[in-house]
Each structure stands twice: as C-alpha cells, then as structure tokens.
Amino acid sequence: MNLVLRIWRQASAEVEGRFEDYPVSGISTDYSFLEVLDRINEDxxxxxxEPVAYEMDCRExxxxxxxxxxxxxxxxxxxxxTTCQLYMRHFHDGQTITVEPWLSRATPVIKDLVVDRSALDRIMQSAGYISVHTGEAPDANTxxxxxxRADKAFVAASCIGCGACIAACPNASAMLFVAAKVTHLSLLPQGExxxxxRVRAMVVAMDREGFGNCSNHYECAKACPKSIPVSLIARLNREFQHAGLLGHEYGGPIHHAAHEE
Amino acid sequence: MKRLLYLLSTTIGRKLIVALTGIVLILFVVGHISGNLTIYIGQSALNNYAHFLQTSPMLWVMRLSMLAIVMLHVALGVAVTQENSLARPESCHAGQSWYLHVYQRRMIISGLVLLAFIAVHVAHLTLGAGIGEVFRLKDASGHVDVYSRVVTTFQNAWIAWAYIAAMMFLAIHLKHTVRAVFQTLGFSRESYFEFLEFLSWMVTLAVVGGFISIPLSVQLGWLALL
Structure with missing residues (x-):
C-alpha cells in the first residue's frame, strides 16, 4: 500500500514545530505502524x-x-x-495519516514525536510502591x-504507564494512570x-506536575491500550476522600496518657 | 479542620466541593420544578405555594445559603476549568473538530450561561425588574399574584423563547452532572453505569421538560390570565 504520513517535526523544545509530509510506498499490510516509521527513517x-525521533522498546x-x-x-x-501492535491492515491504501506527539504542559516535547514523560516517574516515586525488606520470595499463598480482589488488582496492574490517558484527555489529566497505580496496590494486603x-502522596505529586482535573469525559479509558476502566477513577476519588477524612496521617498522635503516681 | 483545608488544596478536593454543591443545586431544581408545576392546578395553587415560601421563617436562610452554594460552585468550577486549560495549552489535535472542542468545554459554557440566567431570572421574577404593574397584583385571597406575573411574562414571545433556550443549557449541564456526581463521590460499581446514565436522562428530561412546558403552554394559550 501507498501512504502519506504527515509527521510533526520539531528539532527541540526551544524551536517551533511543524507538520511535514512523508510519502511512503510498497508498504505491506502486515507492517506494524512503527515499521512504517522505520522505513521512512531508513529513507x-x-x-x-535527520530521521524522525520516536520512542519504542519492546514492540510487543x-x-x-x-x-x-x-x-x-x-x-x-x-x-x-498500542502503537507497536497496530498493523497497517487497519488503514486503507492512499490514506494520509497524521502523527503527532502527546503534548501537554506536564509532558513537553523533547524532539519530534518524543515527549518527556518523567512526570509519570515522579508520581510513581512519590508513593507508587510498597515498603518491604527484600530477600527470598515468600512461599505462594502465605x-x-x-x-x-486479585482479578481487580490485576486489571489495574496491567497499566503500562504509557500516558495515552493523558494524551486523550481534553484536560490532560493523569487521573486514570494514578487511579490504576493506587488501585492495584490498595486492593492487595501488601499495599494496605x-x-x-500512598493515595495522598500520589495525588499531591500529580497536582504538582501540572496535570489537569478529571471532568468525566472518559476519553482516557477509550484510548487506554490496556482497557483500564474509568471506574478506577471513582475508586481513586473514594480512596483519596477516605484518606483525607479518616487517614491516620493527619490530626496528630492518638491521645495516650502515661501512668502517673 | 486541618483535614478539610488539606482536601481543598488538592484538585480532587476542589472537585468534591463542586460535586457536593452540585448535589444541592440538583435537589434545588428538582424542588423548584415540583413547585412550579402547581401552575397547572390553577392560579390559587401557585399563589398559595409562593405565599408559603415567602412567609417561611427559613426564607432568608435558604436564600443566603443558596447564594453561597452557587458562588462556591461557580468559583471552584471556574478555577478547575482554568487549571484544565493550563494543563492542555495546545487546544486542538489534528482531526479534532471545533465542535468537539466546544463539546468538551460544555460545562463551563453552559454553567456561565446559567449564571447569567439566574441573575436575570431573580432580577425579573423576584425583584420585579421590567415587569411593571403586574408585579404588585394581589389575588382574591390577598396573596402575591405570581401566576399573573408568570403568564404576563411568557406572553412575550421573546422572553418565552429566551427562557426555553436557557433551559437547553440547563439540560446540557444537568445531563453531565448526574452520573459525574457519583463518579466524583467515588461510587465506582461498573454494573450501575447504565442505570446512572438512564437516571441522568430521566432527571434532565423531567426537570427541563417541566420548566419548558410552562412558557410553551402560555405561548400555545393553554395557560392564560383569568
């Protein structure tokens, strides 16, 4: 098949970007989308x-x-x-395909189609983990x-942190990402x-990065390559409200009088 | 107190306040239309209902709380919208049409139209601006004649259609909120989503249908001055 790719070219964050058209011919319908970009870059x-800069790793x-x-x-x-698993048989011959980076204030362009997604890493670093002593793995089912619960936690844990939810959201909100990360740990005893x-720190980190708010358009879940459901955002809201109103981090120490003679 | 202030300092906390004040406003419009529908029972029914409200010892408590709730709802709604436009400075993607962009901004647009409507509505029907002599009419039992105010006002086709147009914005606003409120309050059962969607439509159609029916009935001559 013959295609035209209209690709966003931007040499660096400091300069203005623009679209450029790249005609490409003799594409097999079994090519993945990234393989078409590889062809363009070889040419x-x-x-x-200068080849088109884009991000990829596992391609699976x-x-x-x-x-x-x-x-x-x-x-x-x-x-x-995901883009790497998208095959050209889902496009038609002669089509012009527009390819852009995932722009938002919190994920600025580095070059061409590459954006800086380290804001997501910083949210994870804030509390997206459990604190345990490392050592031998415990026996199964201890x-x-x-x-x-395991199934629900697994659905949330299948988030690959790509940021498609942020790119799809009209407000560039990272709520679906944070919801998935908070949910998968909060549902399991290890995360309890x-x-x-966790929920407080991750929401504060999310706000600090300059992501927008969820205004219930639910575009995020439609774009999610792992089909994370929007019900997790409701769960994040609930977890956060519960932590804010009842969490033991606030309100000081418990009153506990010592023995006096 | 520290906890509540902390909640307010986060985006989720601010949306929680928008949702909670929104619930009060939804209940208010449901109550409002229930009262308005007494117009179909007759002049004295509406006037008695209005008299009951106006002589209630809670009148000013209710008025001032509603004012505070509307102001809080609007202020936080505007703040959240501003944060959102900052977070996504590039407003249009390729392939994203302008009407999708307007659709995604429908809550702030319809919200600001409704704010203007509320101001005009209160000035007009409660304070009597632009109504003239009809505003001072009393009915047979000596109650303020709200019925005549309403019918005289809606006999003006411009006002009737402007009111109907404003109610369309209420429909847009209300349709989005009923399900969104449950989401923001953290009610996350997916098996309820279809029911909540249905509930959104039912509340919207019932409330907005009720409000619109009154100017339409006056325009069609079904409600007239007695």
Missing part, C-alpha cells in the same frame, strides 16, 4: 536527512514506550492496542488474597499499611 538516513505491547497520536487518537484507531499515605 531519510540514506538521503542524509507491554512496555509503554511507544506513544504516538495517530489521526488524533493516542495509539491510533484500534481499541486496546498471604491469602481472594480471587475477585501504606494505603492512605
């Missing part, structure tokens, strides 16, 4: 031109590196699909977890001790 390199839909806005949709038109601290 550009052979002509001594699990690492969360690929991040392209394809025809206005993060990861392109297919549901539950900590009981119900099947339904730091539960209220």
């Amino acid at each position: 550009l390199v052979s002509q001594n031109q 839909g699990i690492c969360g590196s690929c991040s392209l806005m394809i025809n206005g949709t993060p990861h392109g038109p297919r549901p539950a699909t 900590i009981p977890v119900s099947k339904s 001790p730091e539960r209220s601290h």
